[in-house]
Amino acid sequence: MLLLGLELVLASYVGLRVYEKSRGKIVSGTSLSAVTESPTTPHTTPSDPKLLQEPSRGEKSVHLHYVKVSGATLGLSVLASLNPIWMPITLAGFTYSAIPYLRLVEHSLFKKKKIDGYVLYGVADLMTLGLGHVFTATLGISLTHIAYYLVSNAEERSKNSLIDVFKQQPRTVWLLRDNVELEVPLEQVRQGDIIVISTGEIIAVDGVVITGIAAVDQHTLTGESQPAEKTVGDMVLASTLVLSGCIQVQVLTAGSDTTAAKISELLTHSIDFKTHSQLKGEQWADAWSVPFLILGFSAMPFLGPTATVVILNGHIAQSIRITAPLSTLNYLNVAAHRGLLIKDGRVLEDLPNADAFVFDKTGTLTSDEPSVGRVIIYDVNYHENEILMMAAAAERKLAHPIARAIVKKAESLDLTLPDIEDAHFQVGYGVSVMIGDRLVQVGSYRFMQQEGVELPDDSDQDIQQAHNAGHSLVMVSCNRHLVAILEMHATLRPEVIDIINKLRDRRSCILAIVSGDQEQPTRKLAERLGMDHYFYNILPQNKADIVEHLQQRGYTVCFVGDGVNDTIAMKKANISISLSGATSIATDTAQIVLMDGSLKHLPDLLEISTELEKNLDRSWLLNVVPSTLTVIGAFFWRMDILTSVVLTQGGLGLGVANAALPLRQLKTESPTPLLPHQSYAEYERTAGE
Ligand SMILES: Nc1ncnc2c1ncn2[C@@H]1O[C@H](COP(=O)(O)OP(=O)(O)OP(=O)(O)O)[C@@H](O)[C@H]1O
Ligand SMILES: [Zn+2]
Known part of the structure; x- marks a missing residue:
């Protein structure tokens, strides 16, 4: 009767796959994962090849559905053991619950062409059914669904906390509307909008230059240290820096898409990664799959098919695939908190x-905001305020702490900043601008040397004195002639x-x-x-x-x-x-x-990282001990299948509980308040007013 049941399960699955193939659906191997698209998780769309390789994670609701169906089937299997009239519906429930898992087995066997943990566990569970243990077979499937549900749940939670944290990084851009530059949040920028980017600013979006010319430092993207010249028709990329010039750029992707892309990249790197120990564990488990299969089936003639199933259940791949990501996700959640x-x-x-x-x-x-101390003047034709005005005008769009300090000082004195032209920023040196017909340069000692600015003899002593007090210095020159040194006080x-x-x-x-x-x-x-x-x-x-x-x-x-x-x-x-x-x-x-x-x-x-490491080691132990006992049990204690399932799944349960340990910290801690300081975005907002 149950061998017949087994045949029915397999026949239904094959029937389903033939039907799907004829409908041309691409569902092979997506199985335990969601097949619905979620807006915040572009990397888990059904056509994503990653899912085809490692289909363990997906949407919570899908897993919950299978938890419910397999749970109900478990109840039915109890009834079926009392009265066979319940058997057909139990088998139907089992088949339905097993389909996601069978997809994984199919994927391993026919796509990856290998015998791995999924195959072993699939074989063990179907054999359990074939041997007449409907309850145990359903229990195995149910517990698997529960475990995957827990992983997807943890994934969703860390995803949400990562997104929350990420959104705390506000960005603004200068949008050109009716010939007026308005500072707006990046999120509000639409495709086709025109934004203005000046020297020293970081480009926030991908776009095409429509006016102007600029030297752009792209090393964060290309690694190339030579600045690239960008002019009308050229493409500029987000996260690059304008070293000189000013450009108007037509936006190619909306700001919200840029943010979404960043979040999705972040999620991919944070959530879809596997720890070394997980990878090692999986490799180990996969490498041992064939020996386990051989061991299981060679025990059959002597110890019977029960021993085979028990041995196959003793294989640990299943638990590693669940506990390792669960621990990692939970620690990511603590980190975000x-x-x-x-x-x-x-x-x-x-x-x-x-x-x-x-x-x-x-x-x-x-601190990110030093303050301007003494202004030591070397040219009596300049007044302190005039020097600060020139320096602040040159630094206005730059994000360097020194630049911010100078601009802030000018603001505190209510100075009106003159317009600048022809700005050039040299990372690690300083900035040059034209103010009217004067070349104004603000930067380091090395910058002045490079630009051929001579320092008066009496500056040595001032420099020494400021340095002795632990202050940094910034020099201001006009037409290659030193006018002042600004003392910077950093706490x-x-x-x-x-x-x-x-x-x-x-x-x-x-x-x-x-x-x-x-x-x-x-x-x-x-x-x-x-x-x-x-x-x-x-x-x-x-x-x-x-x-x-x-x-x-x-x-x-x-x-x-x-x-x-x-x-x-x-x-x-x-x-x-x-x-x-x-x-x-x-x-x-x-x-x-x-x-x-x-x-x-x-x-x-x-x-957090050290705790994660320890937690993973503990999980490993919690998986290996019951597995070893199970294999020994098959040979020496004639262990039955239910015991082997309870033992190995019990180990998995402990592993899951262990992985949940960090979550206790979340209950006792209140979340860290973010950004008590003024951010650059805020700064830029106020600086433009
Ligand atoms: N925007 C700027 N305005 C004025 N001077 C600058 C500017 N950028 C750099 N400099 C000068 O060049 C020097 C080196 O700058 P860089 O940004 O490499 O380092 P830093 O900010 O001094 O120090 P750290 O590397 O510790 O952050 C600065 O000390 C400063 O004198
Ligand atoms: Zn720095």
Whole structure:
């Protein structure tokens, strides 16, 4: 009777597949996943090849449906054991519940052409049915559906918290409407709109240049350090930086699409990744599939088919595929709750190994808003306000902390900024603009040297004095003649000393500062914080060289930065971190963004990654022990099928409970408030008024 039932299940499945093929549907292997399209999850559409390879995740509601149907079938199977009249409907329910799983088996056998955990478990469950254990067979299917439901549930939860956190990063652009520039949120930009992008600004959307000419630094996208010249008809890309010129760009994709694309990229990297231990576990499980199959069937002549099923049930692939993603997703959720935007799940795995922490100085260790101190004047023809007015005009559209400080100072004095022309920004040096017929340049000592600006003899002493006090300096020249030096007072972020001490306490690592600033301010800060190394006067490319050098010496490097000048190093580093409110190019590049705009949660990040590692190890143990017992049981204790299912699924249950452990923290903690500081977007908003 039940062998007949088994044949019916298989025949129904084959019938269904033939019917689907004849209707030309592409459903092979999508099985346990949703086949409905969700607007926030463009990567889980049915035609996505990723789903065809790894169809374990999908929409919660679909899994819930199967949980319900298989649960009801489980009830029916109890009735069927009392009265066979219930058998046909039970078999129908079983077939319906098993279809998603059979798709996976079909996919493994015919698409991937391999015998893996899905095949083993499918064979075991169908054999269970064939041997007359309808209840046990249905139990196996039900528990599988419950497990996948839990994964999809966790996935949805972390997805939502990631989206929430991501949306806390406001962006604005300058929209041209009726010849007036209006600052609007990126989300409001529509396809075909025209936006204006000036020197020093980061392009927020993909588009085509319709007027103007600009030199664009595209290294964050192409890695190429030479700026590209963009003029009418050329395409410009989001996350690139305008170094000189001003362009009007016609938008190709709406701002909301740009955000959606970013979110979907983020979700793909964070949620669809597999931890090394999961990959290793799956490889291990897959490699052991054929031996398990052989072992199971060679036991059959001596111990009977029950032993075969028990041995096949002892295979652990099933549980690894469930517990590992569940743990990871739950920890991502905890991270989001603490205001940590993790854009690439892989970094959670690399973090426990990080043993070199490299910090940028200005804007990262020091607060993102320095202030202008003394204005030391070298040309008596200029008044302090006039100097600040020129410097602020030159810096107006730049996102550098120094630029912001100067603009803020000018604002506080109610200075009206003159129009500028012909602006050129040189990352790590400074900016040149024309104000009327005067060439005004604002930047570092090195910038002045490069531009042939001579420094008066008496400036040496002033420079020395300011440096001794730990201040940084910015020079202002007019027509290649130094007019003033601005003293920049940067305060250390209040949490930094504590963070550095915590890092020291928690792991043996080296700590370093790299800065584009000069020696003395950098050294002073390094000494104050007890850093192991400090590097000063470093150009953006050289920041990356330092990271590479450390990597060559065997370190796993975590780079924490805020500026345009940090992005090359961020790309090179094993782990890159930025702070919300930093330049958008830095928060775009970094794998992790600290959303409260401070370094406070950096130790939490390390803690979360270490806990995840331990949690995965524990899950592994919780899977392996019952599996081993099951296999031993098949040979020595004549274990029955129900016991093997209860034992292995019990291990899975414990694994699931273990994976849920981090969620307890969510209950006791209130979410981290985001962005207490003014963001650059806000800053830009107010600066334009
Ligand atoms: N927009 C700017 N306006 C004025 N000076 C600038 C500007 N950008 C860079 N500079 C000068 O070039 C130097 C190096 O700049 P860079 O941005 O590489 O590093 P930084 O901001 O000083 O320090 P860190 O690398 O620690 O963030 C600055 O110290 C400053 O003197
Ligand atoms: Zn910086």
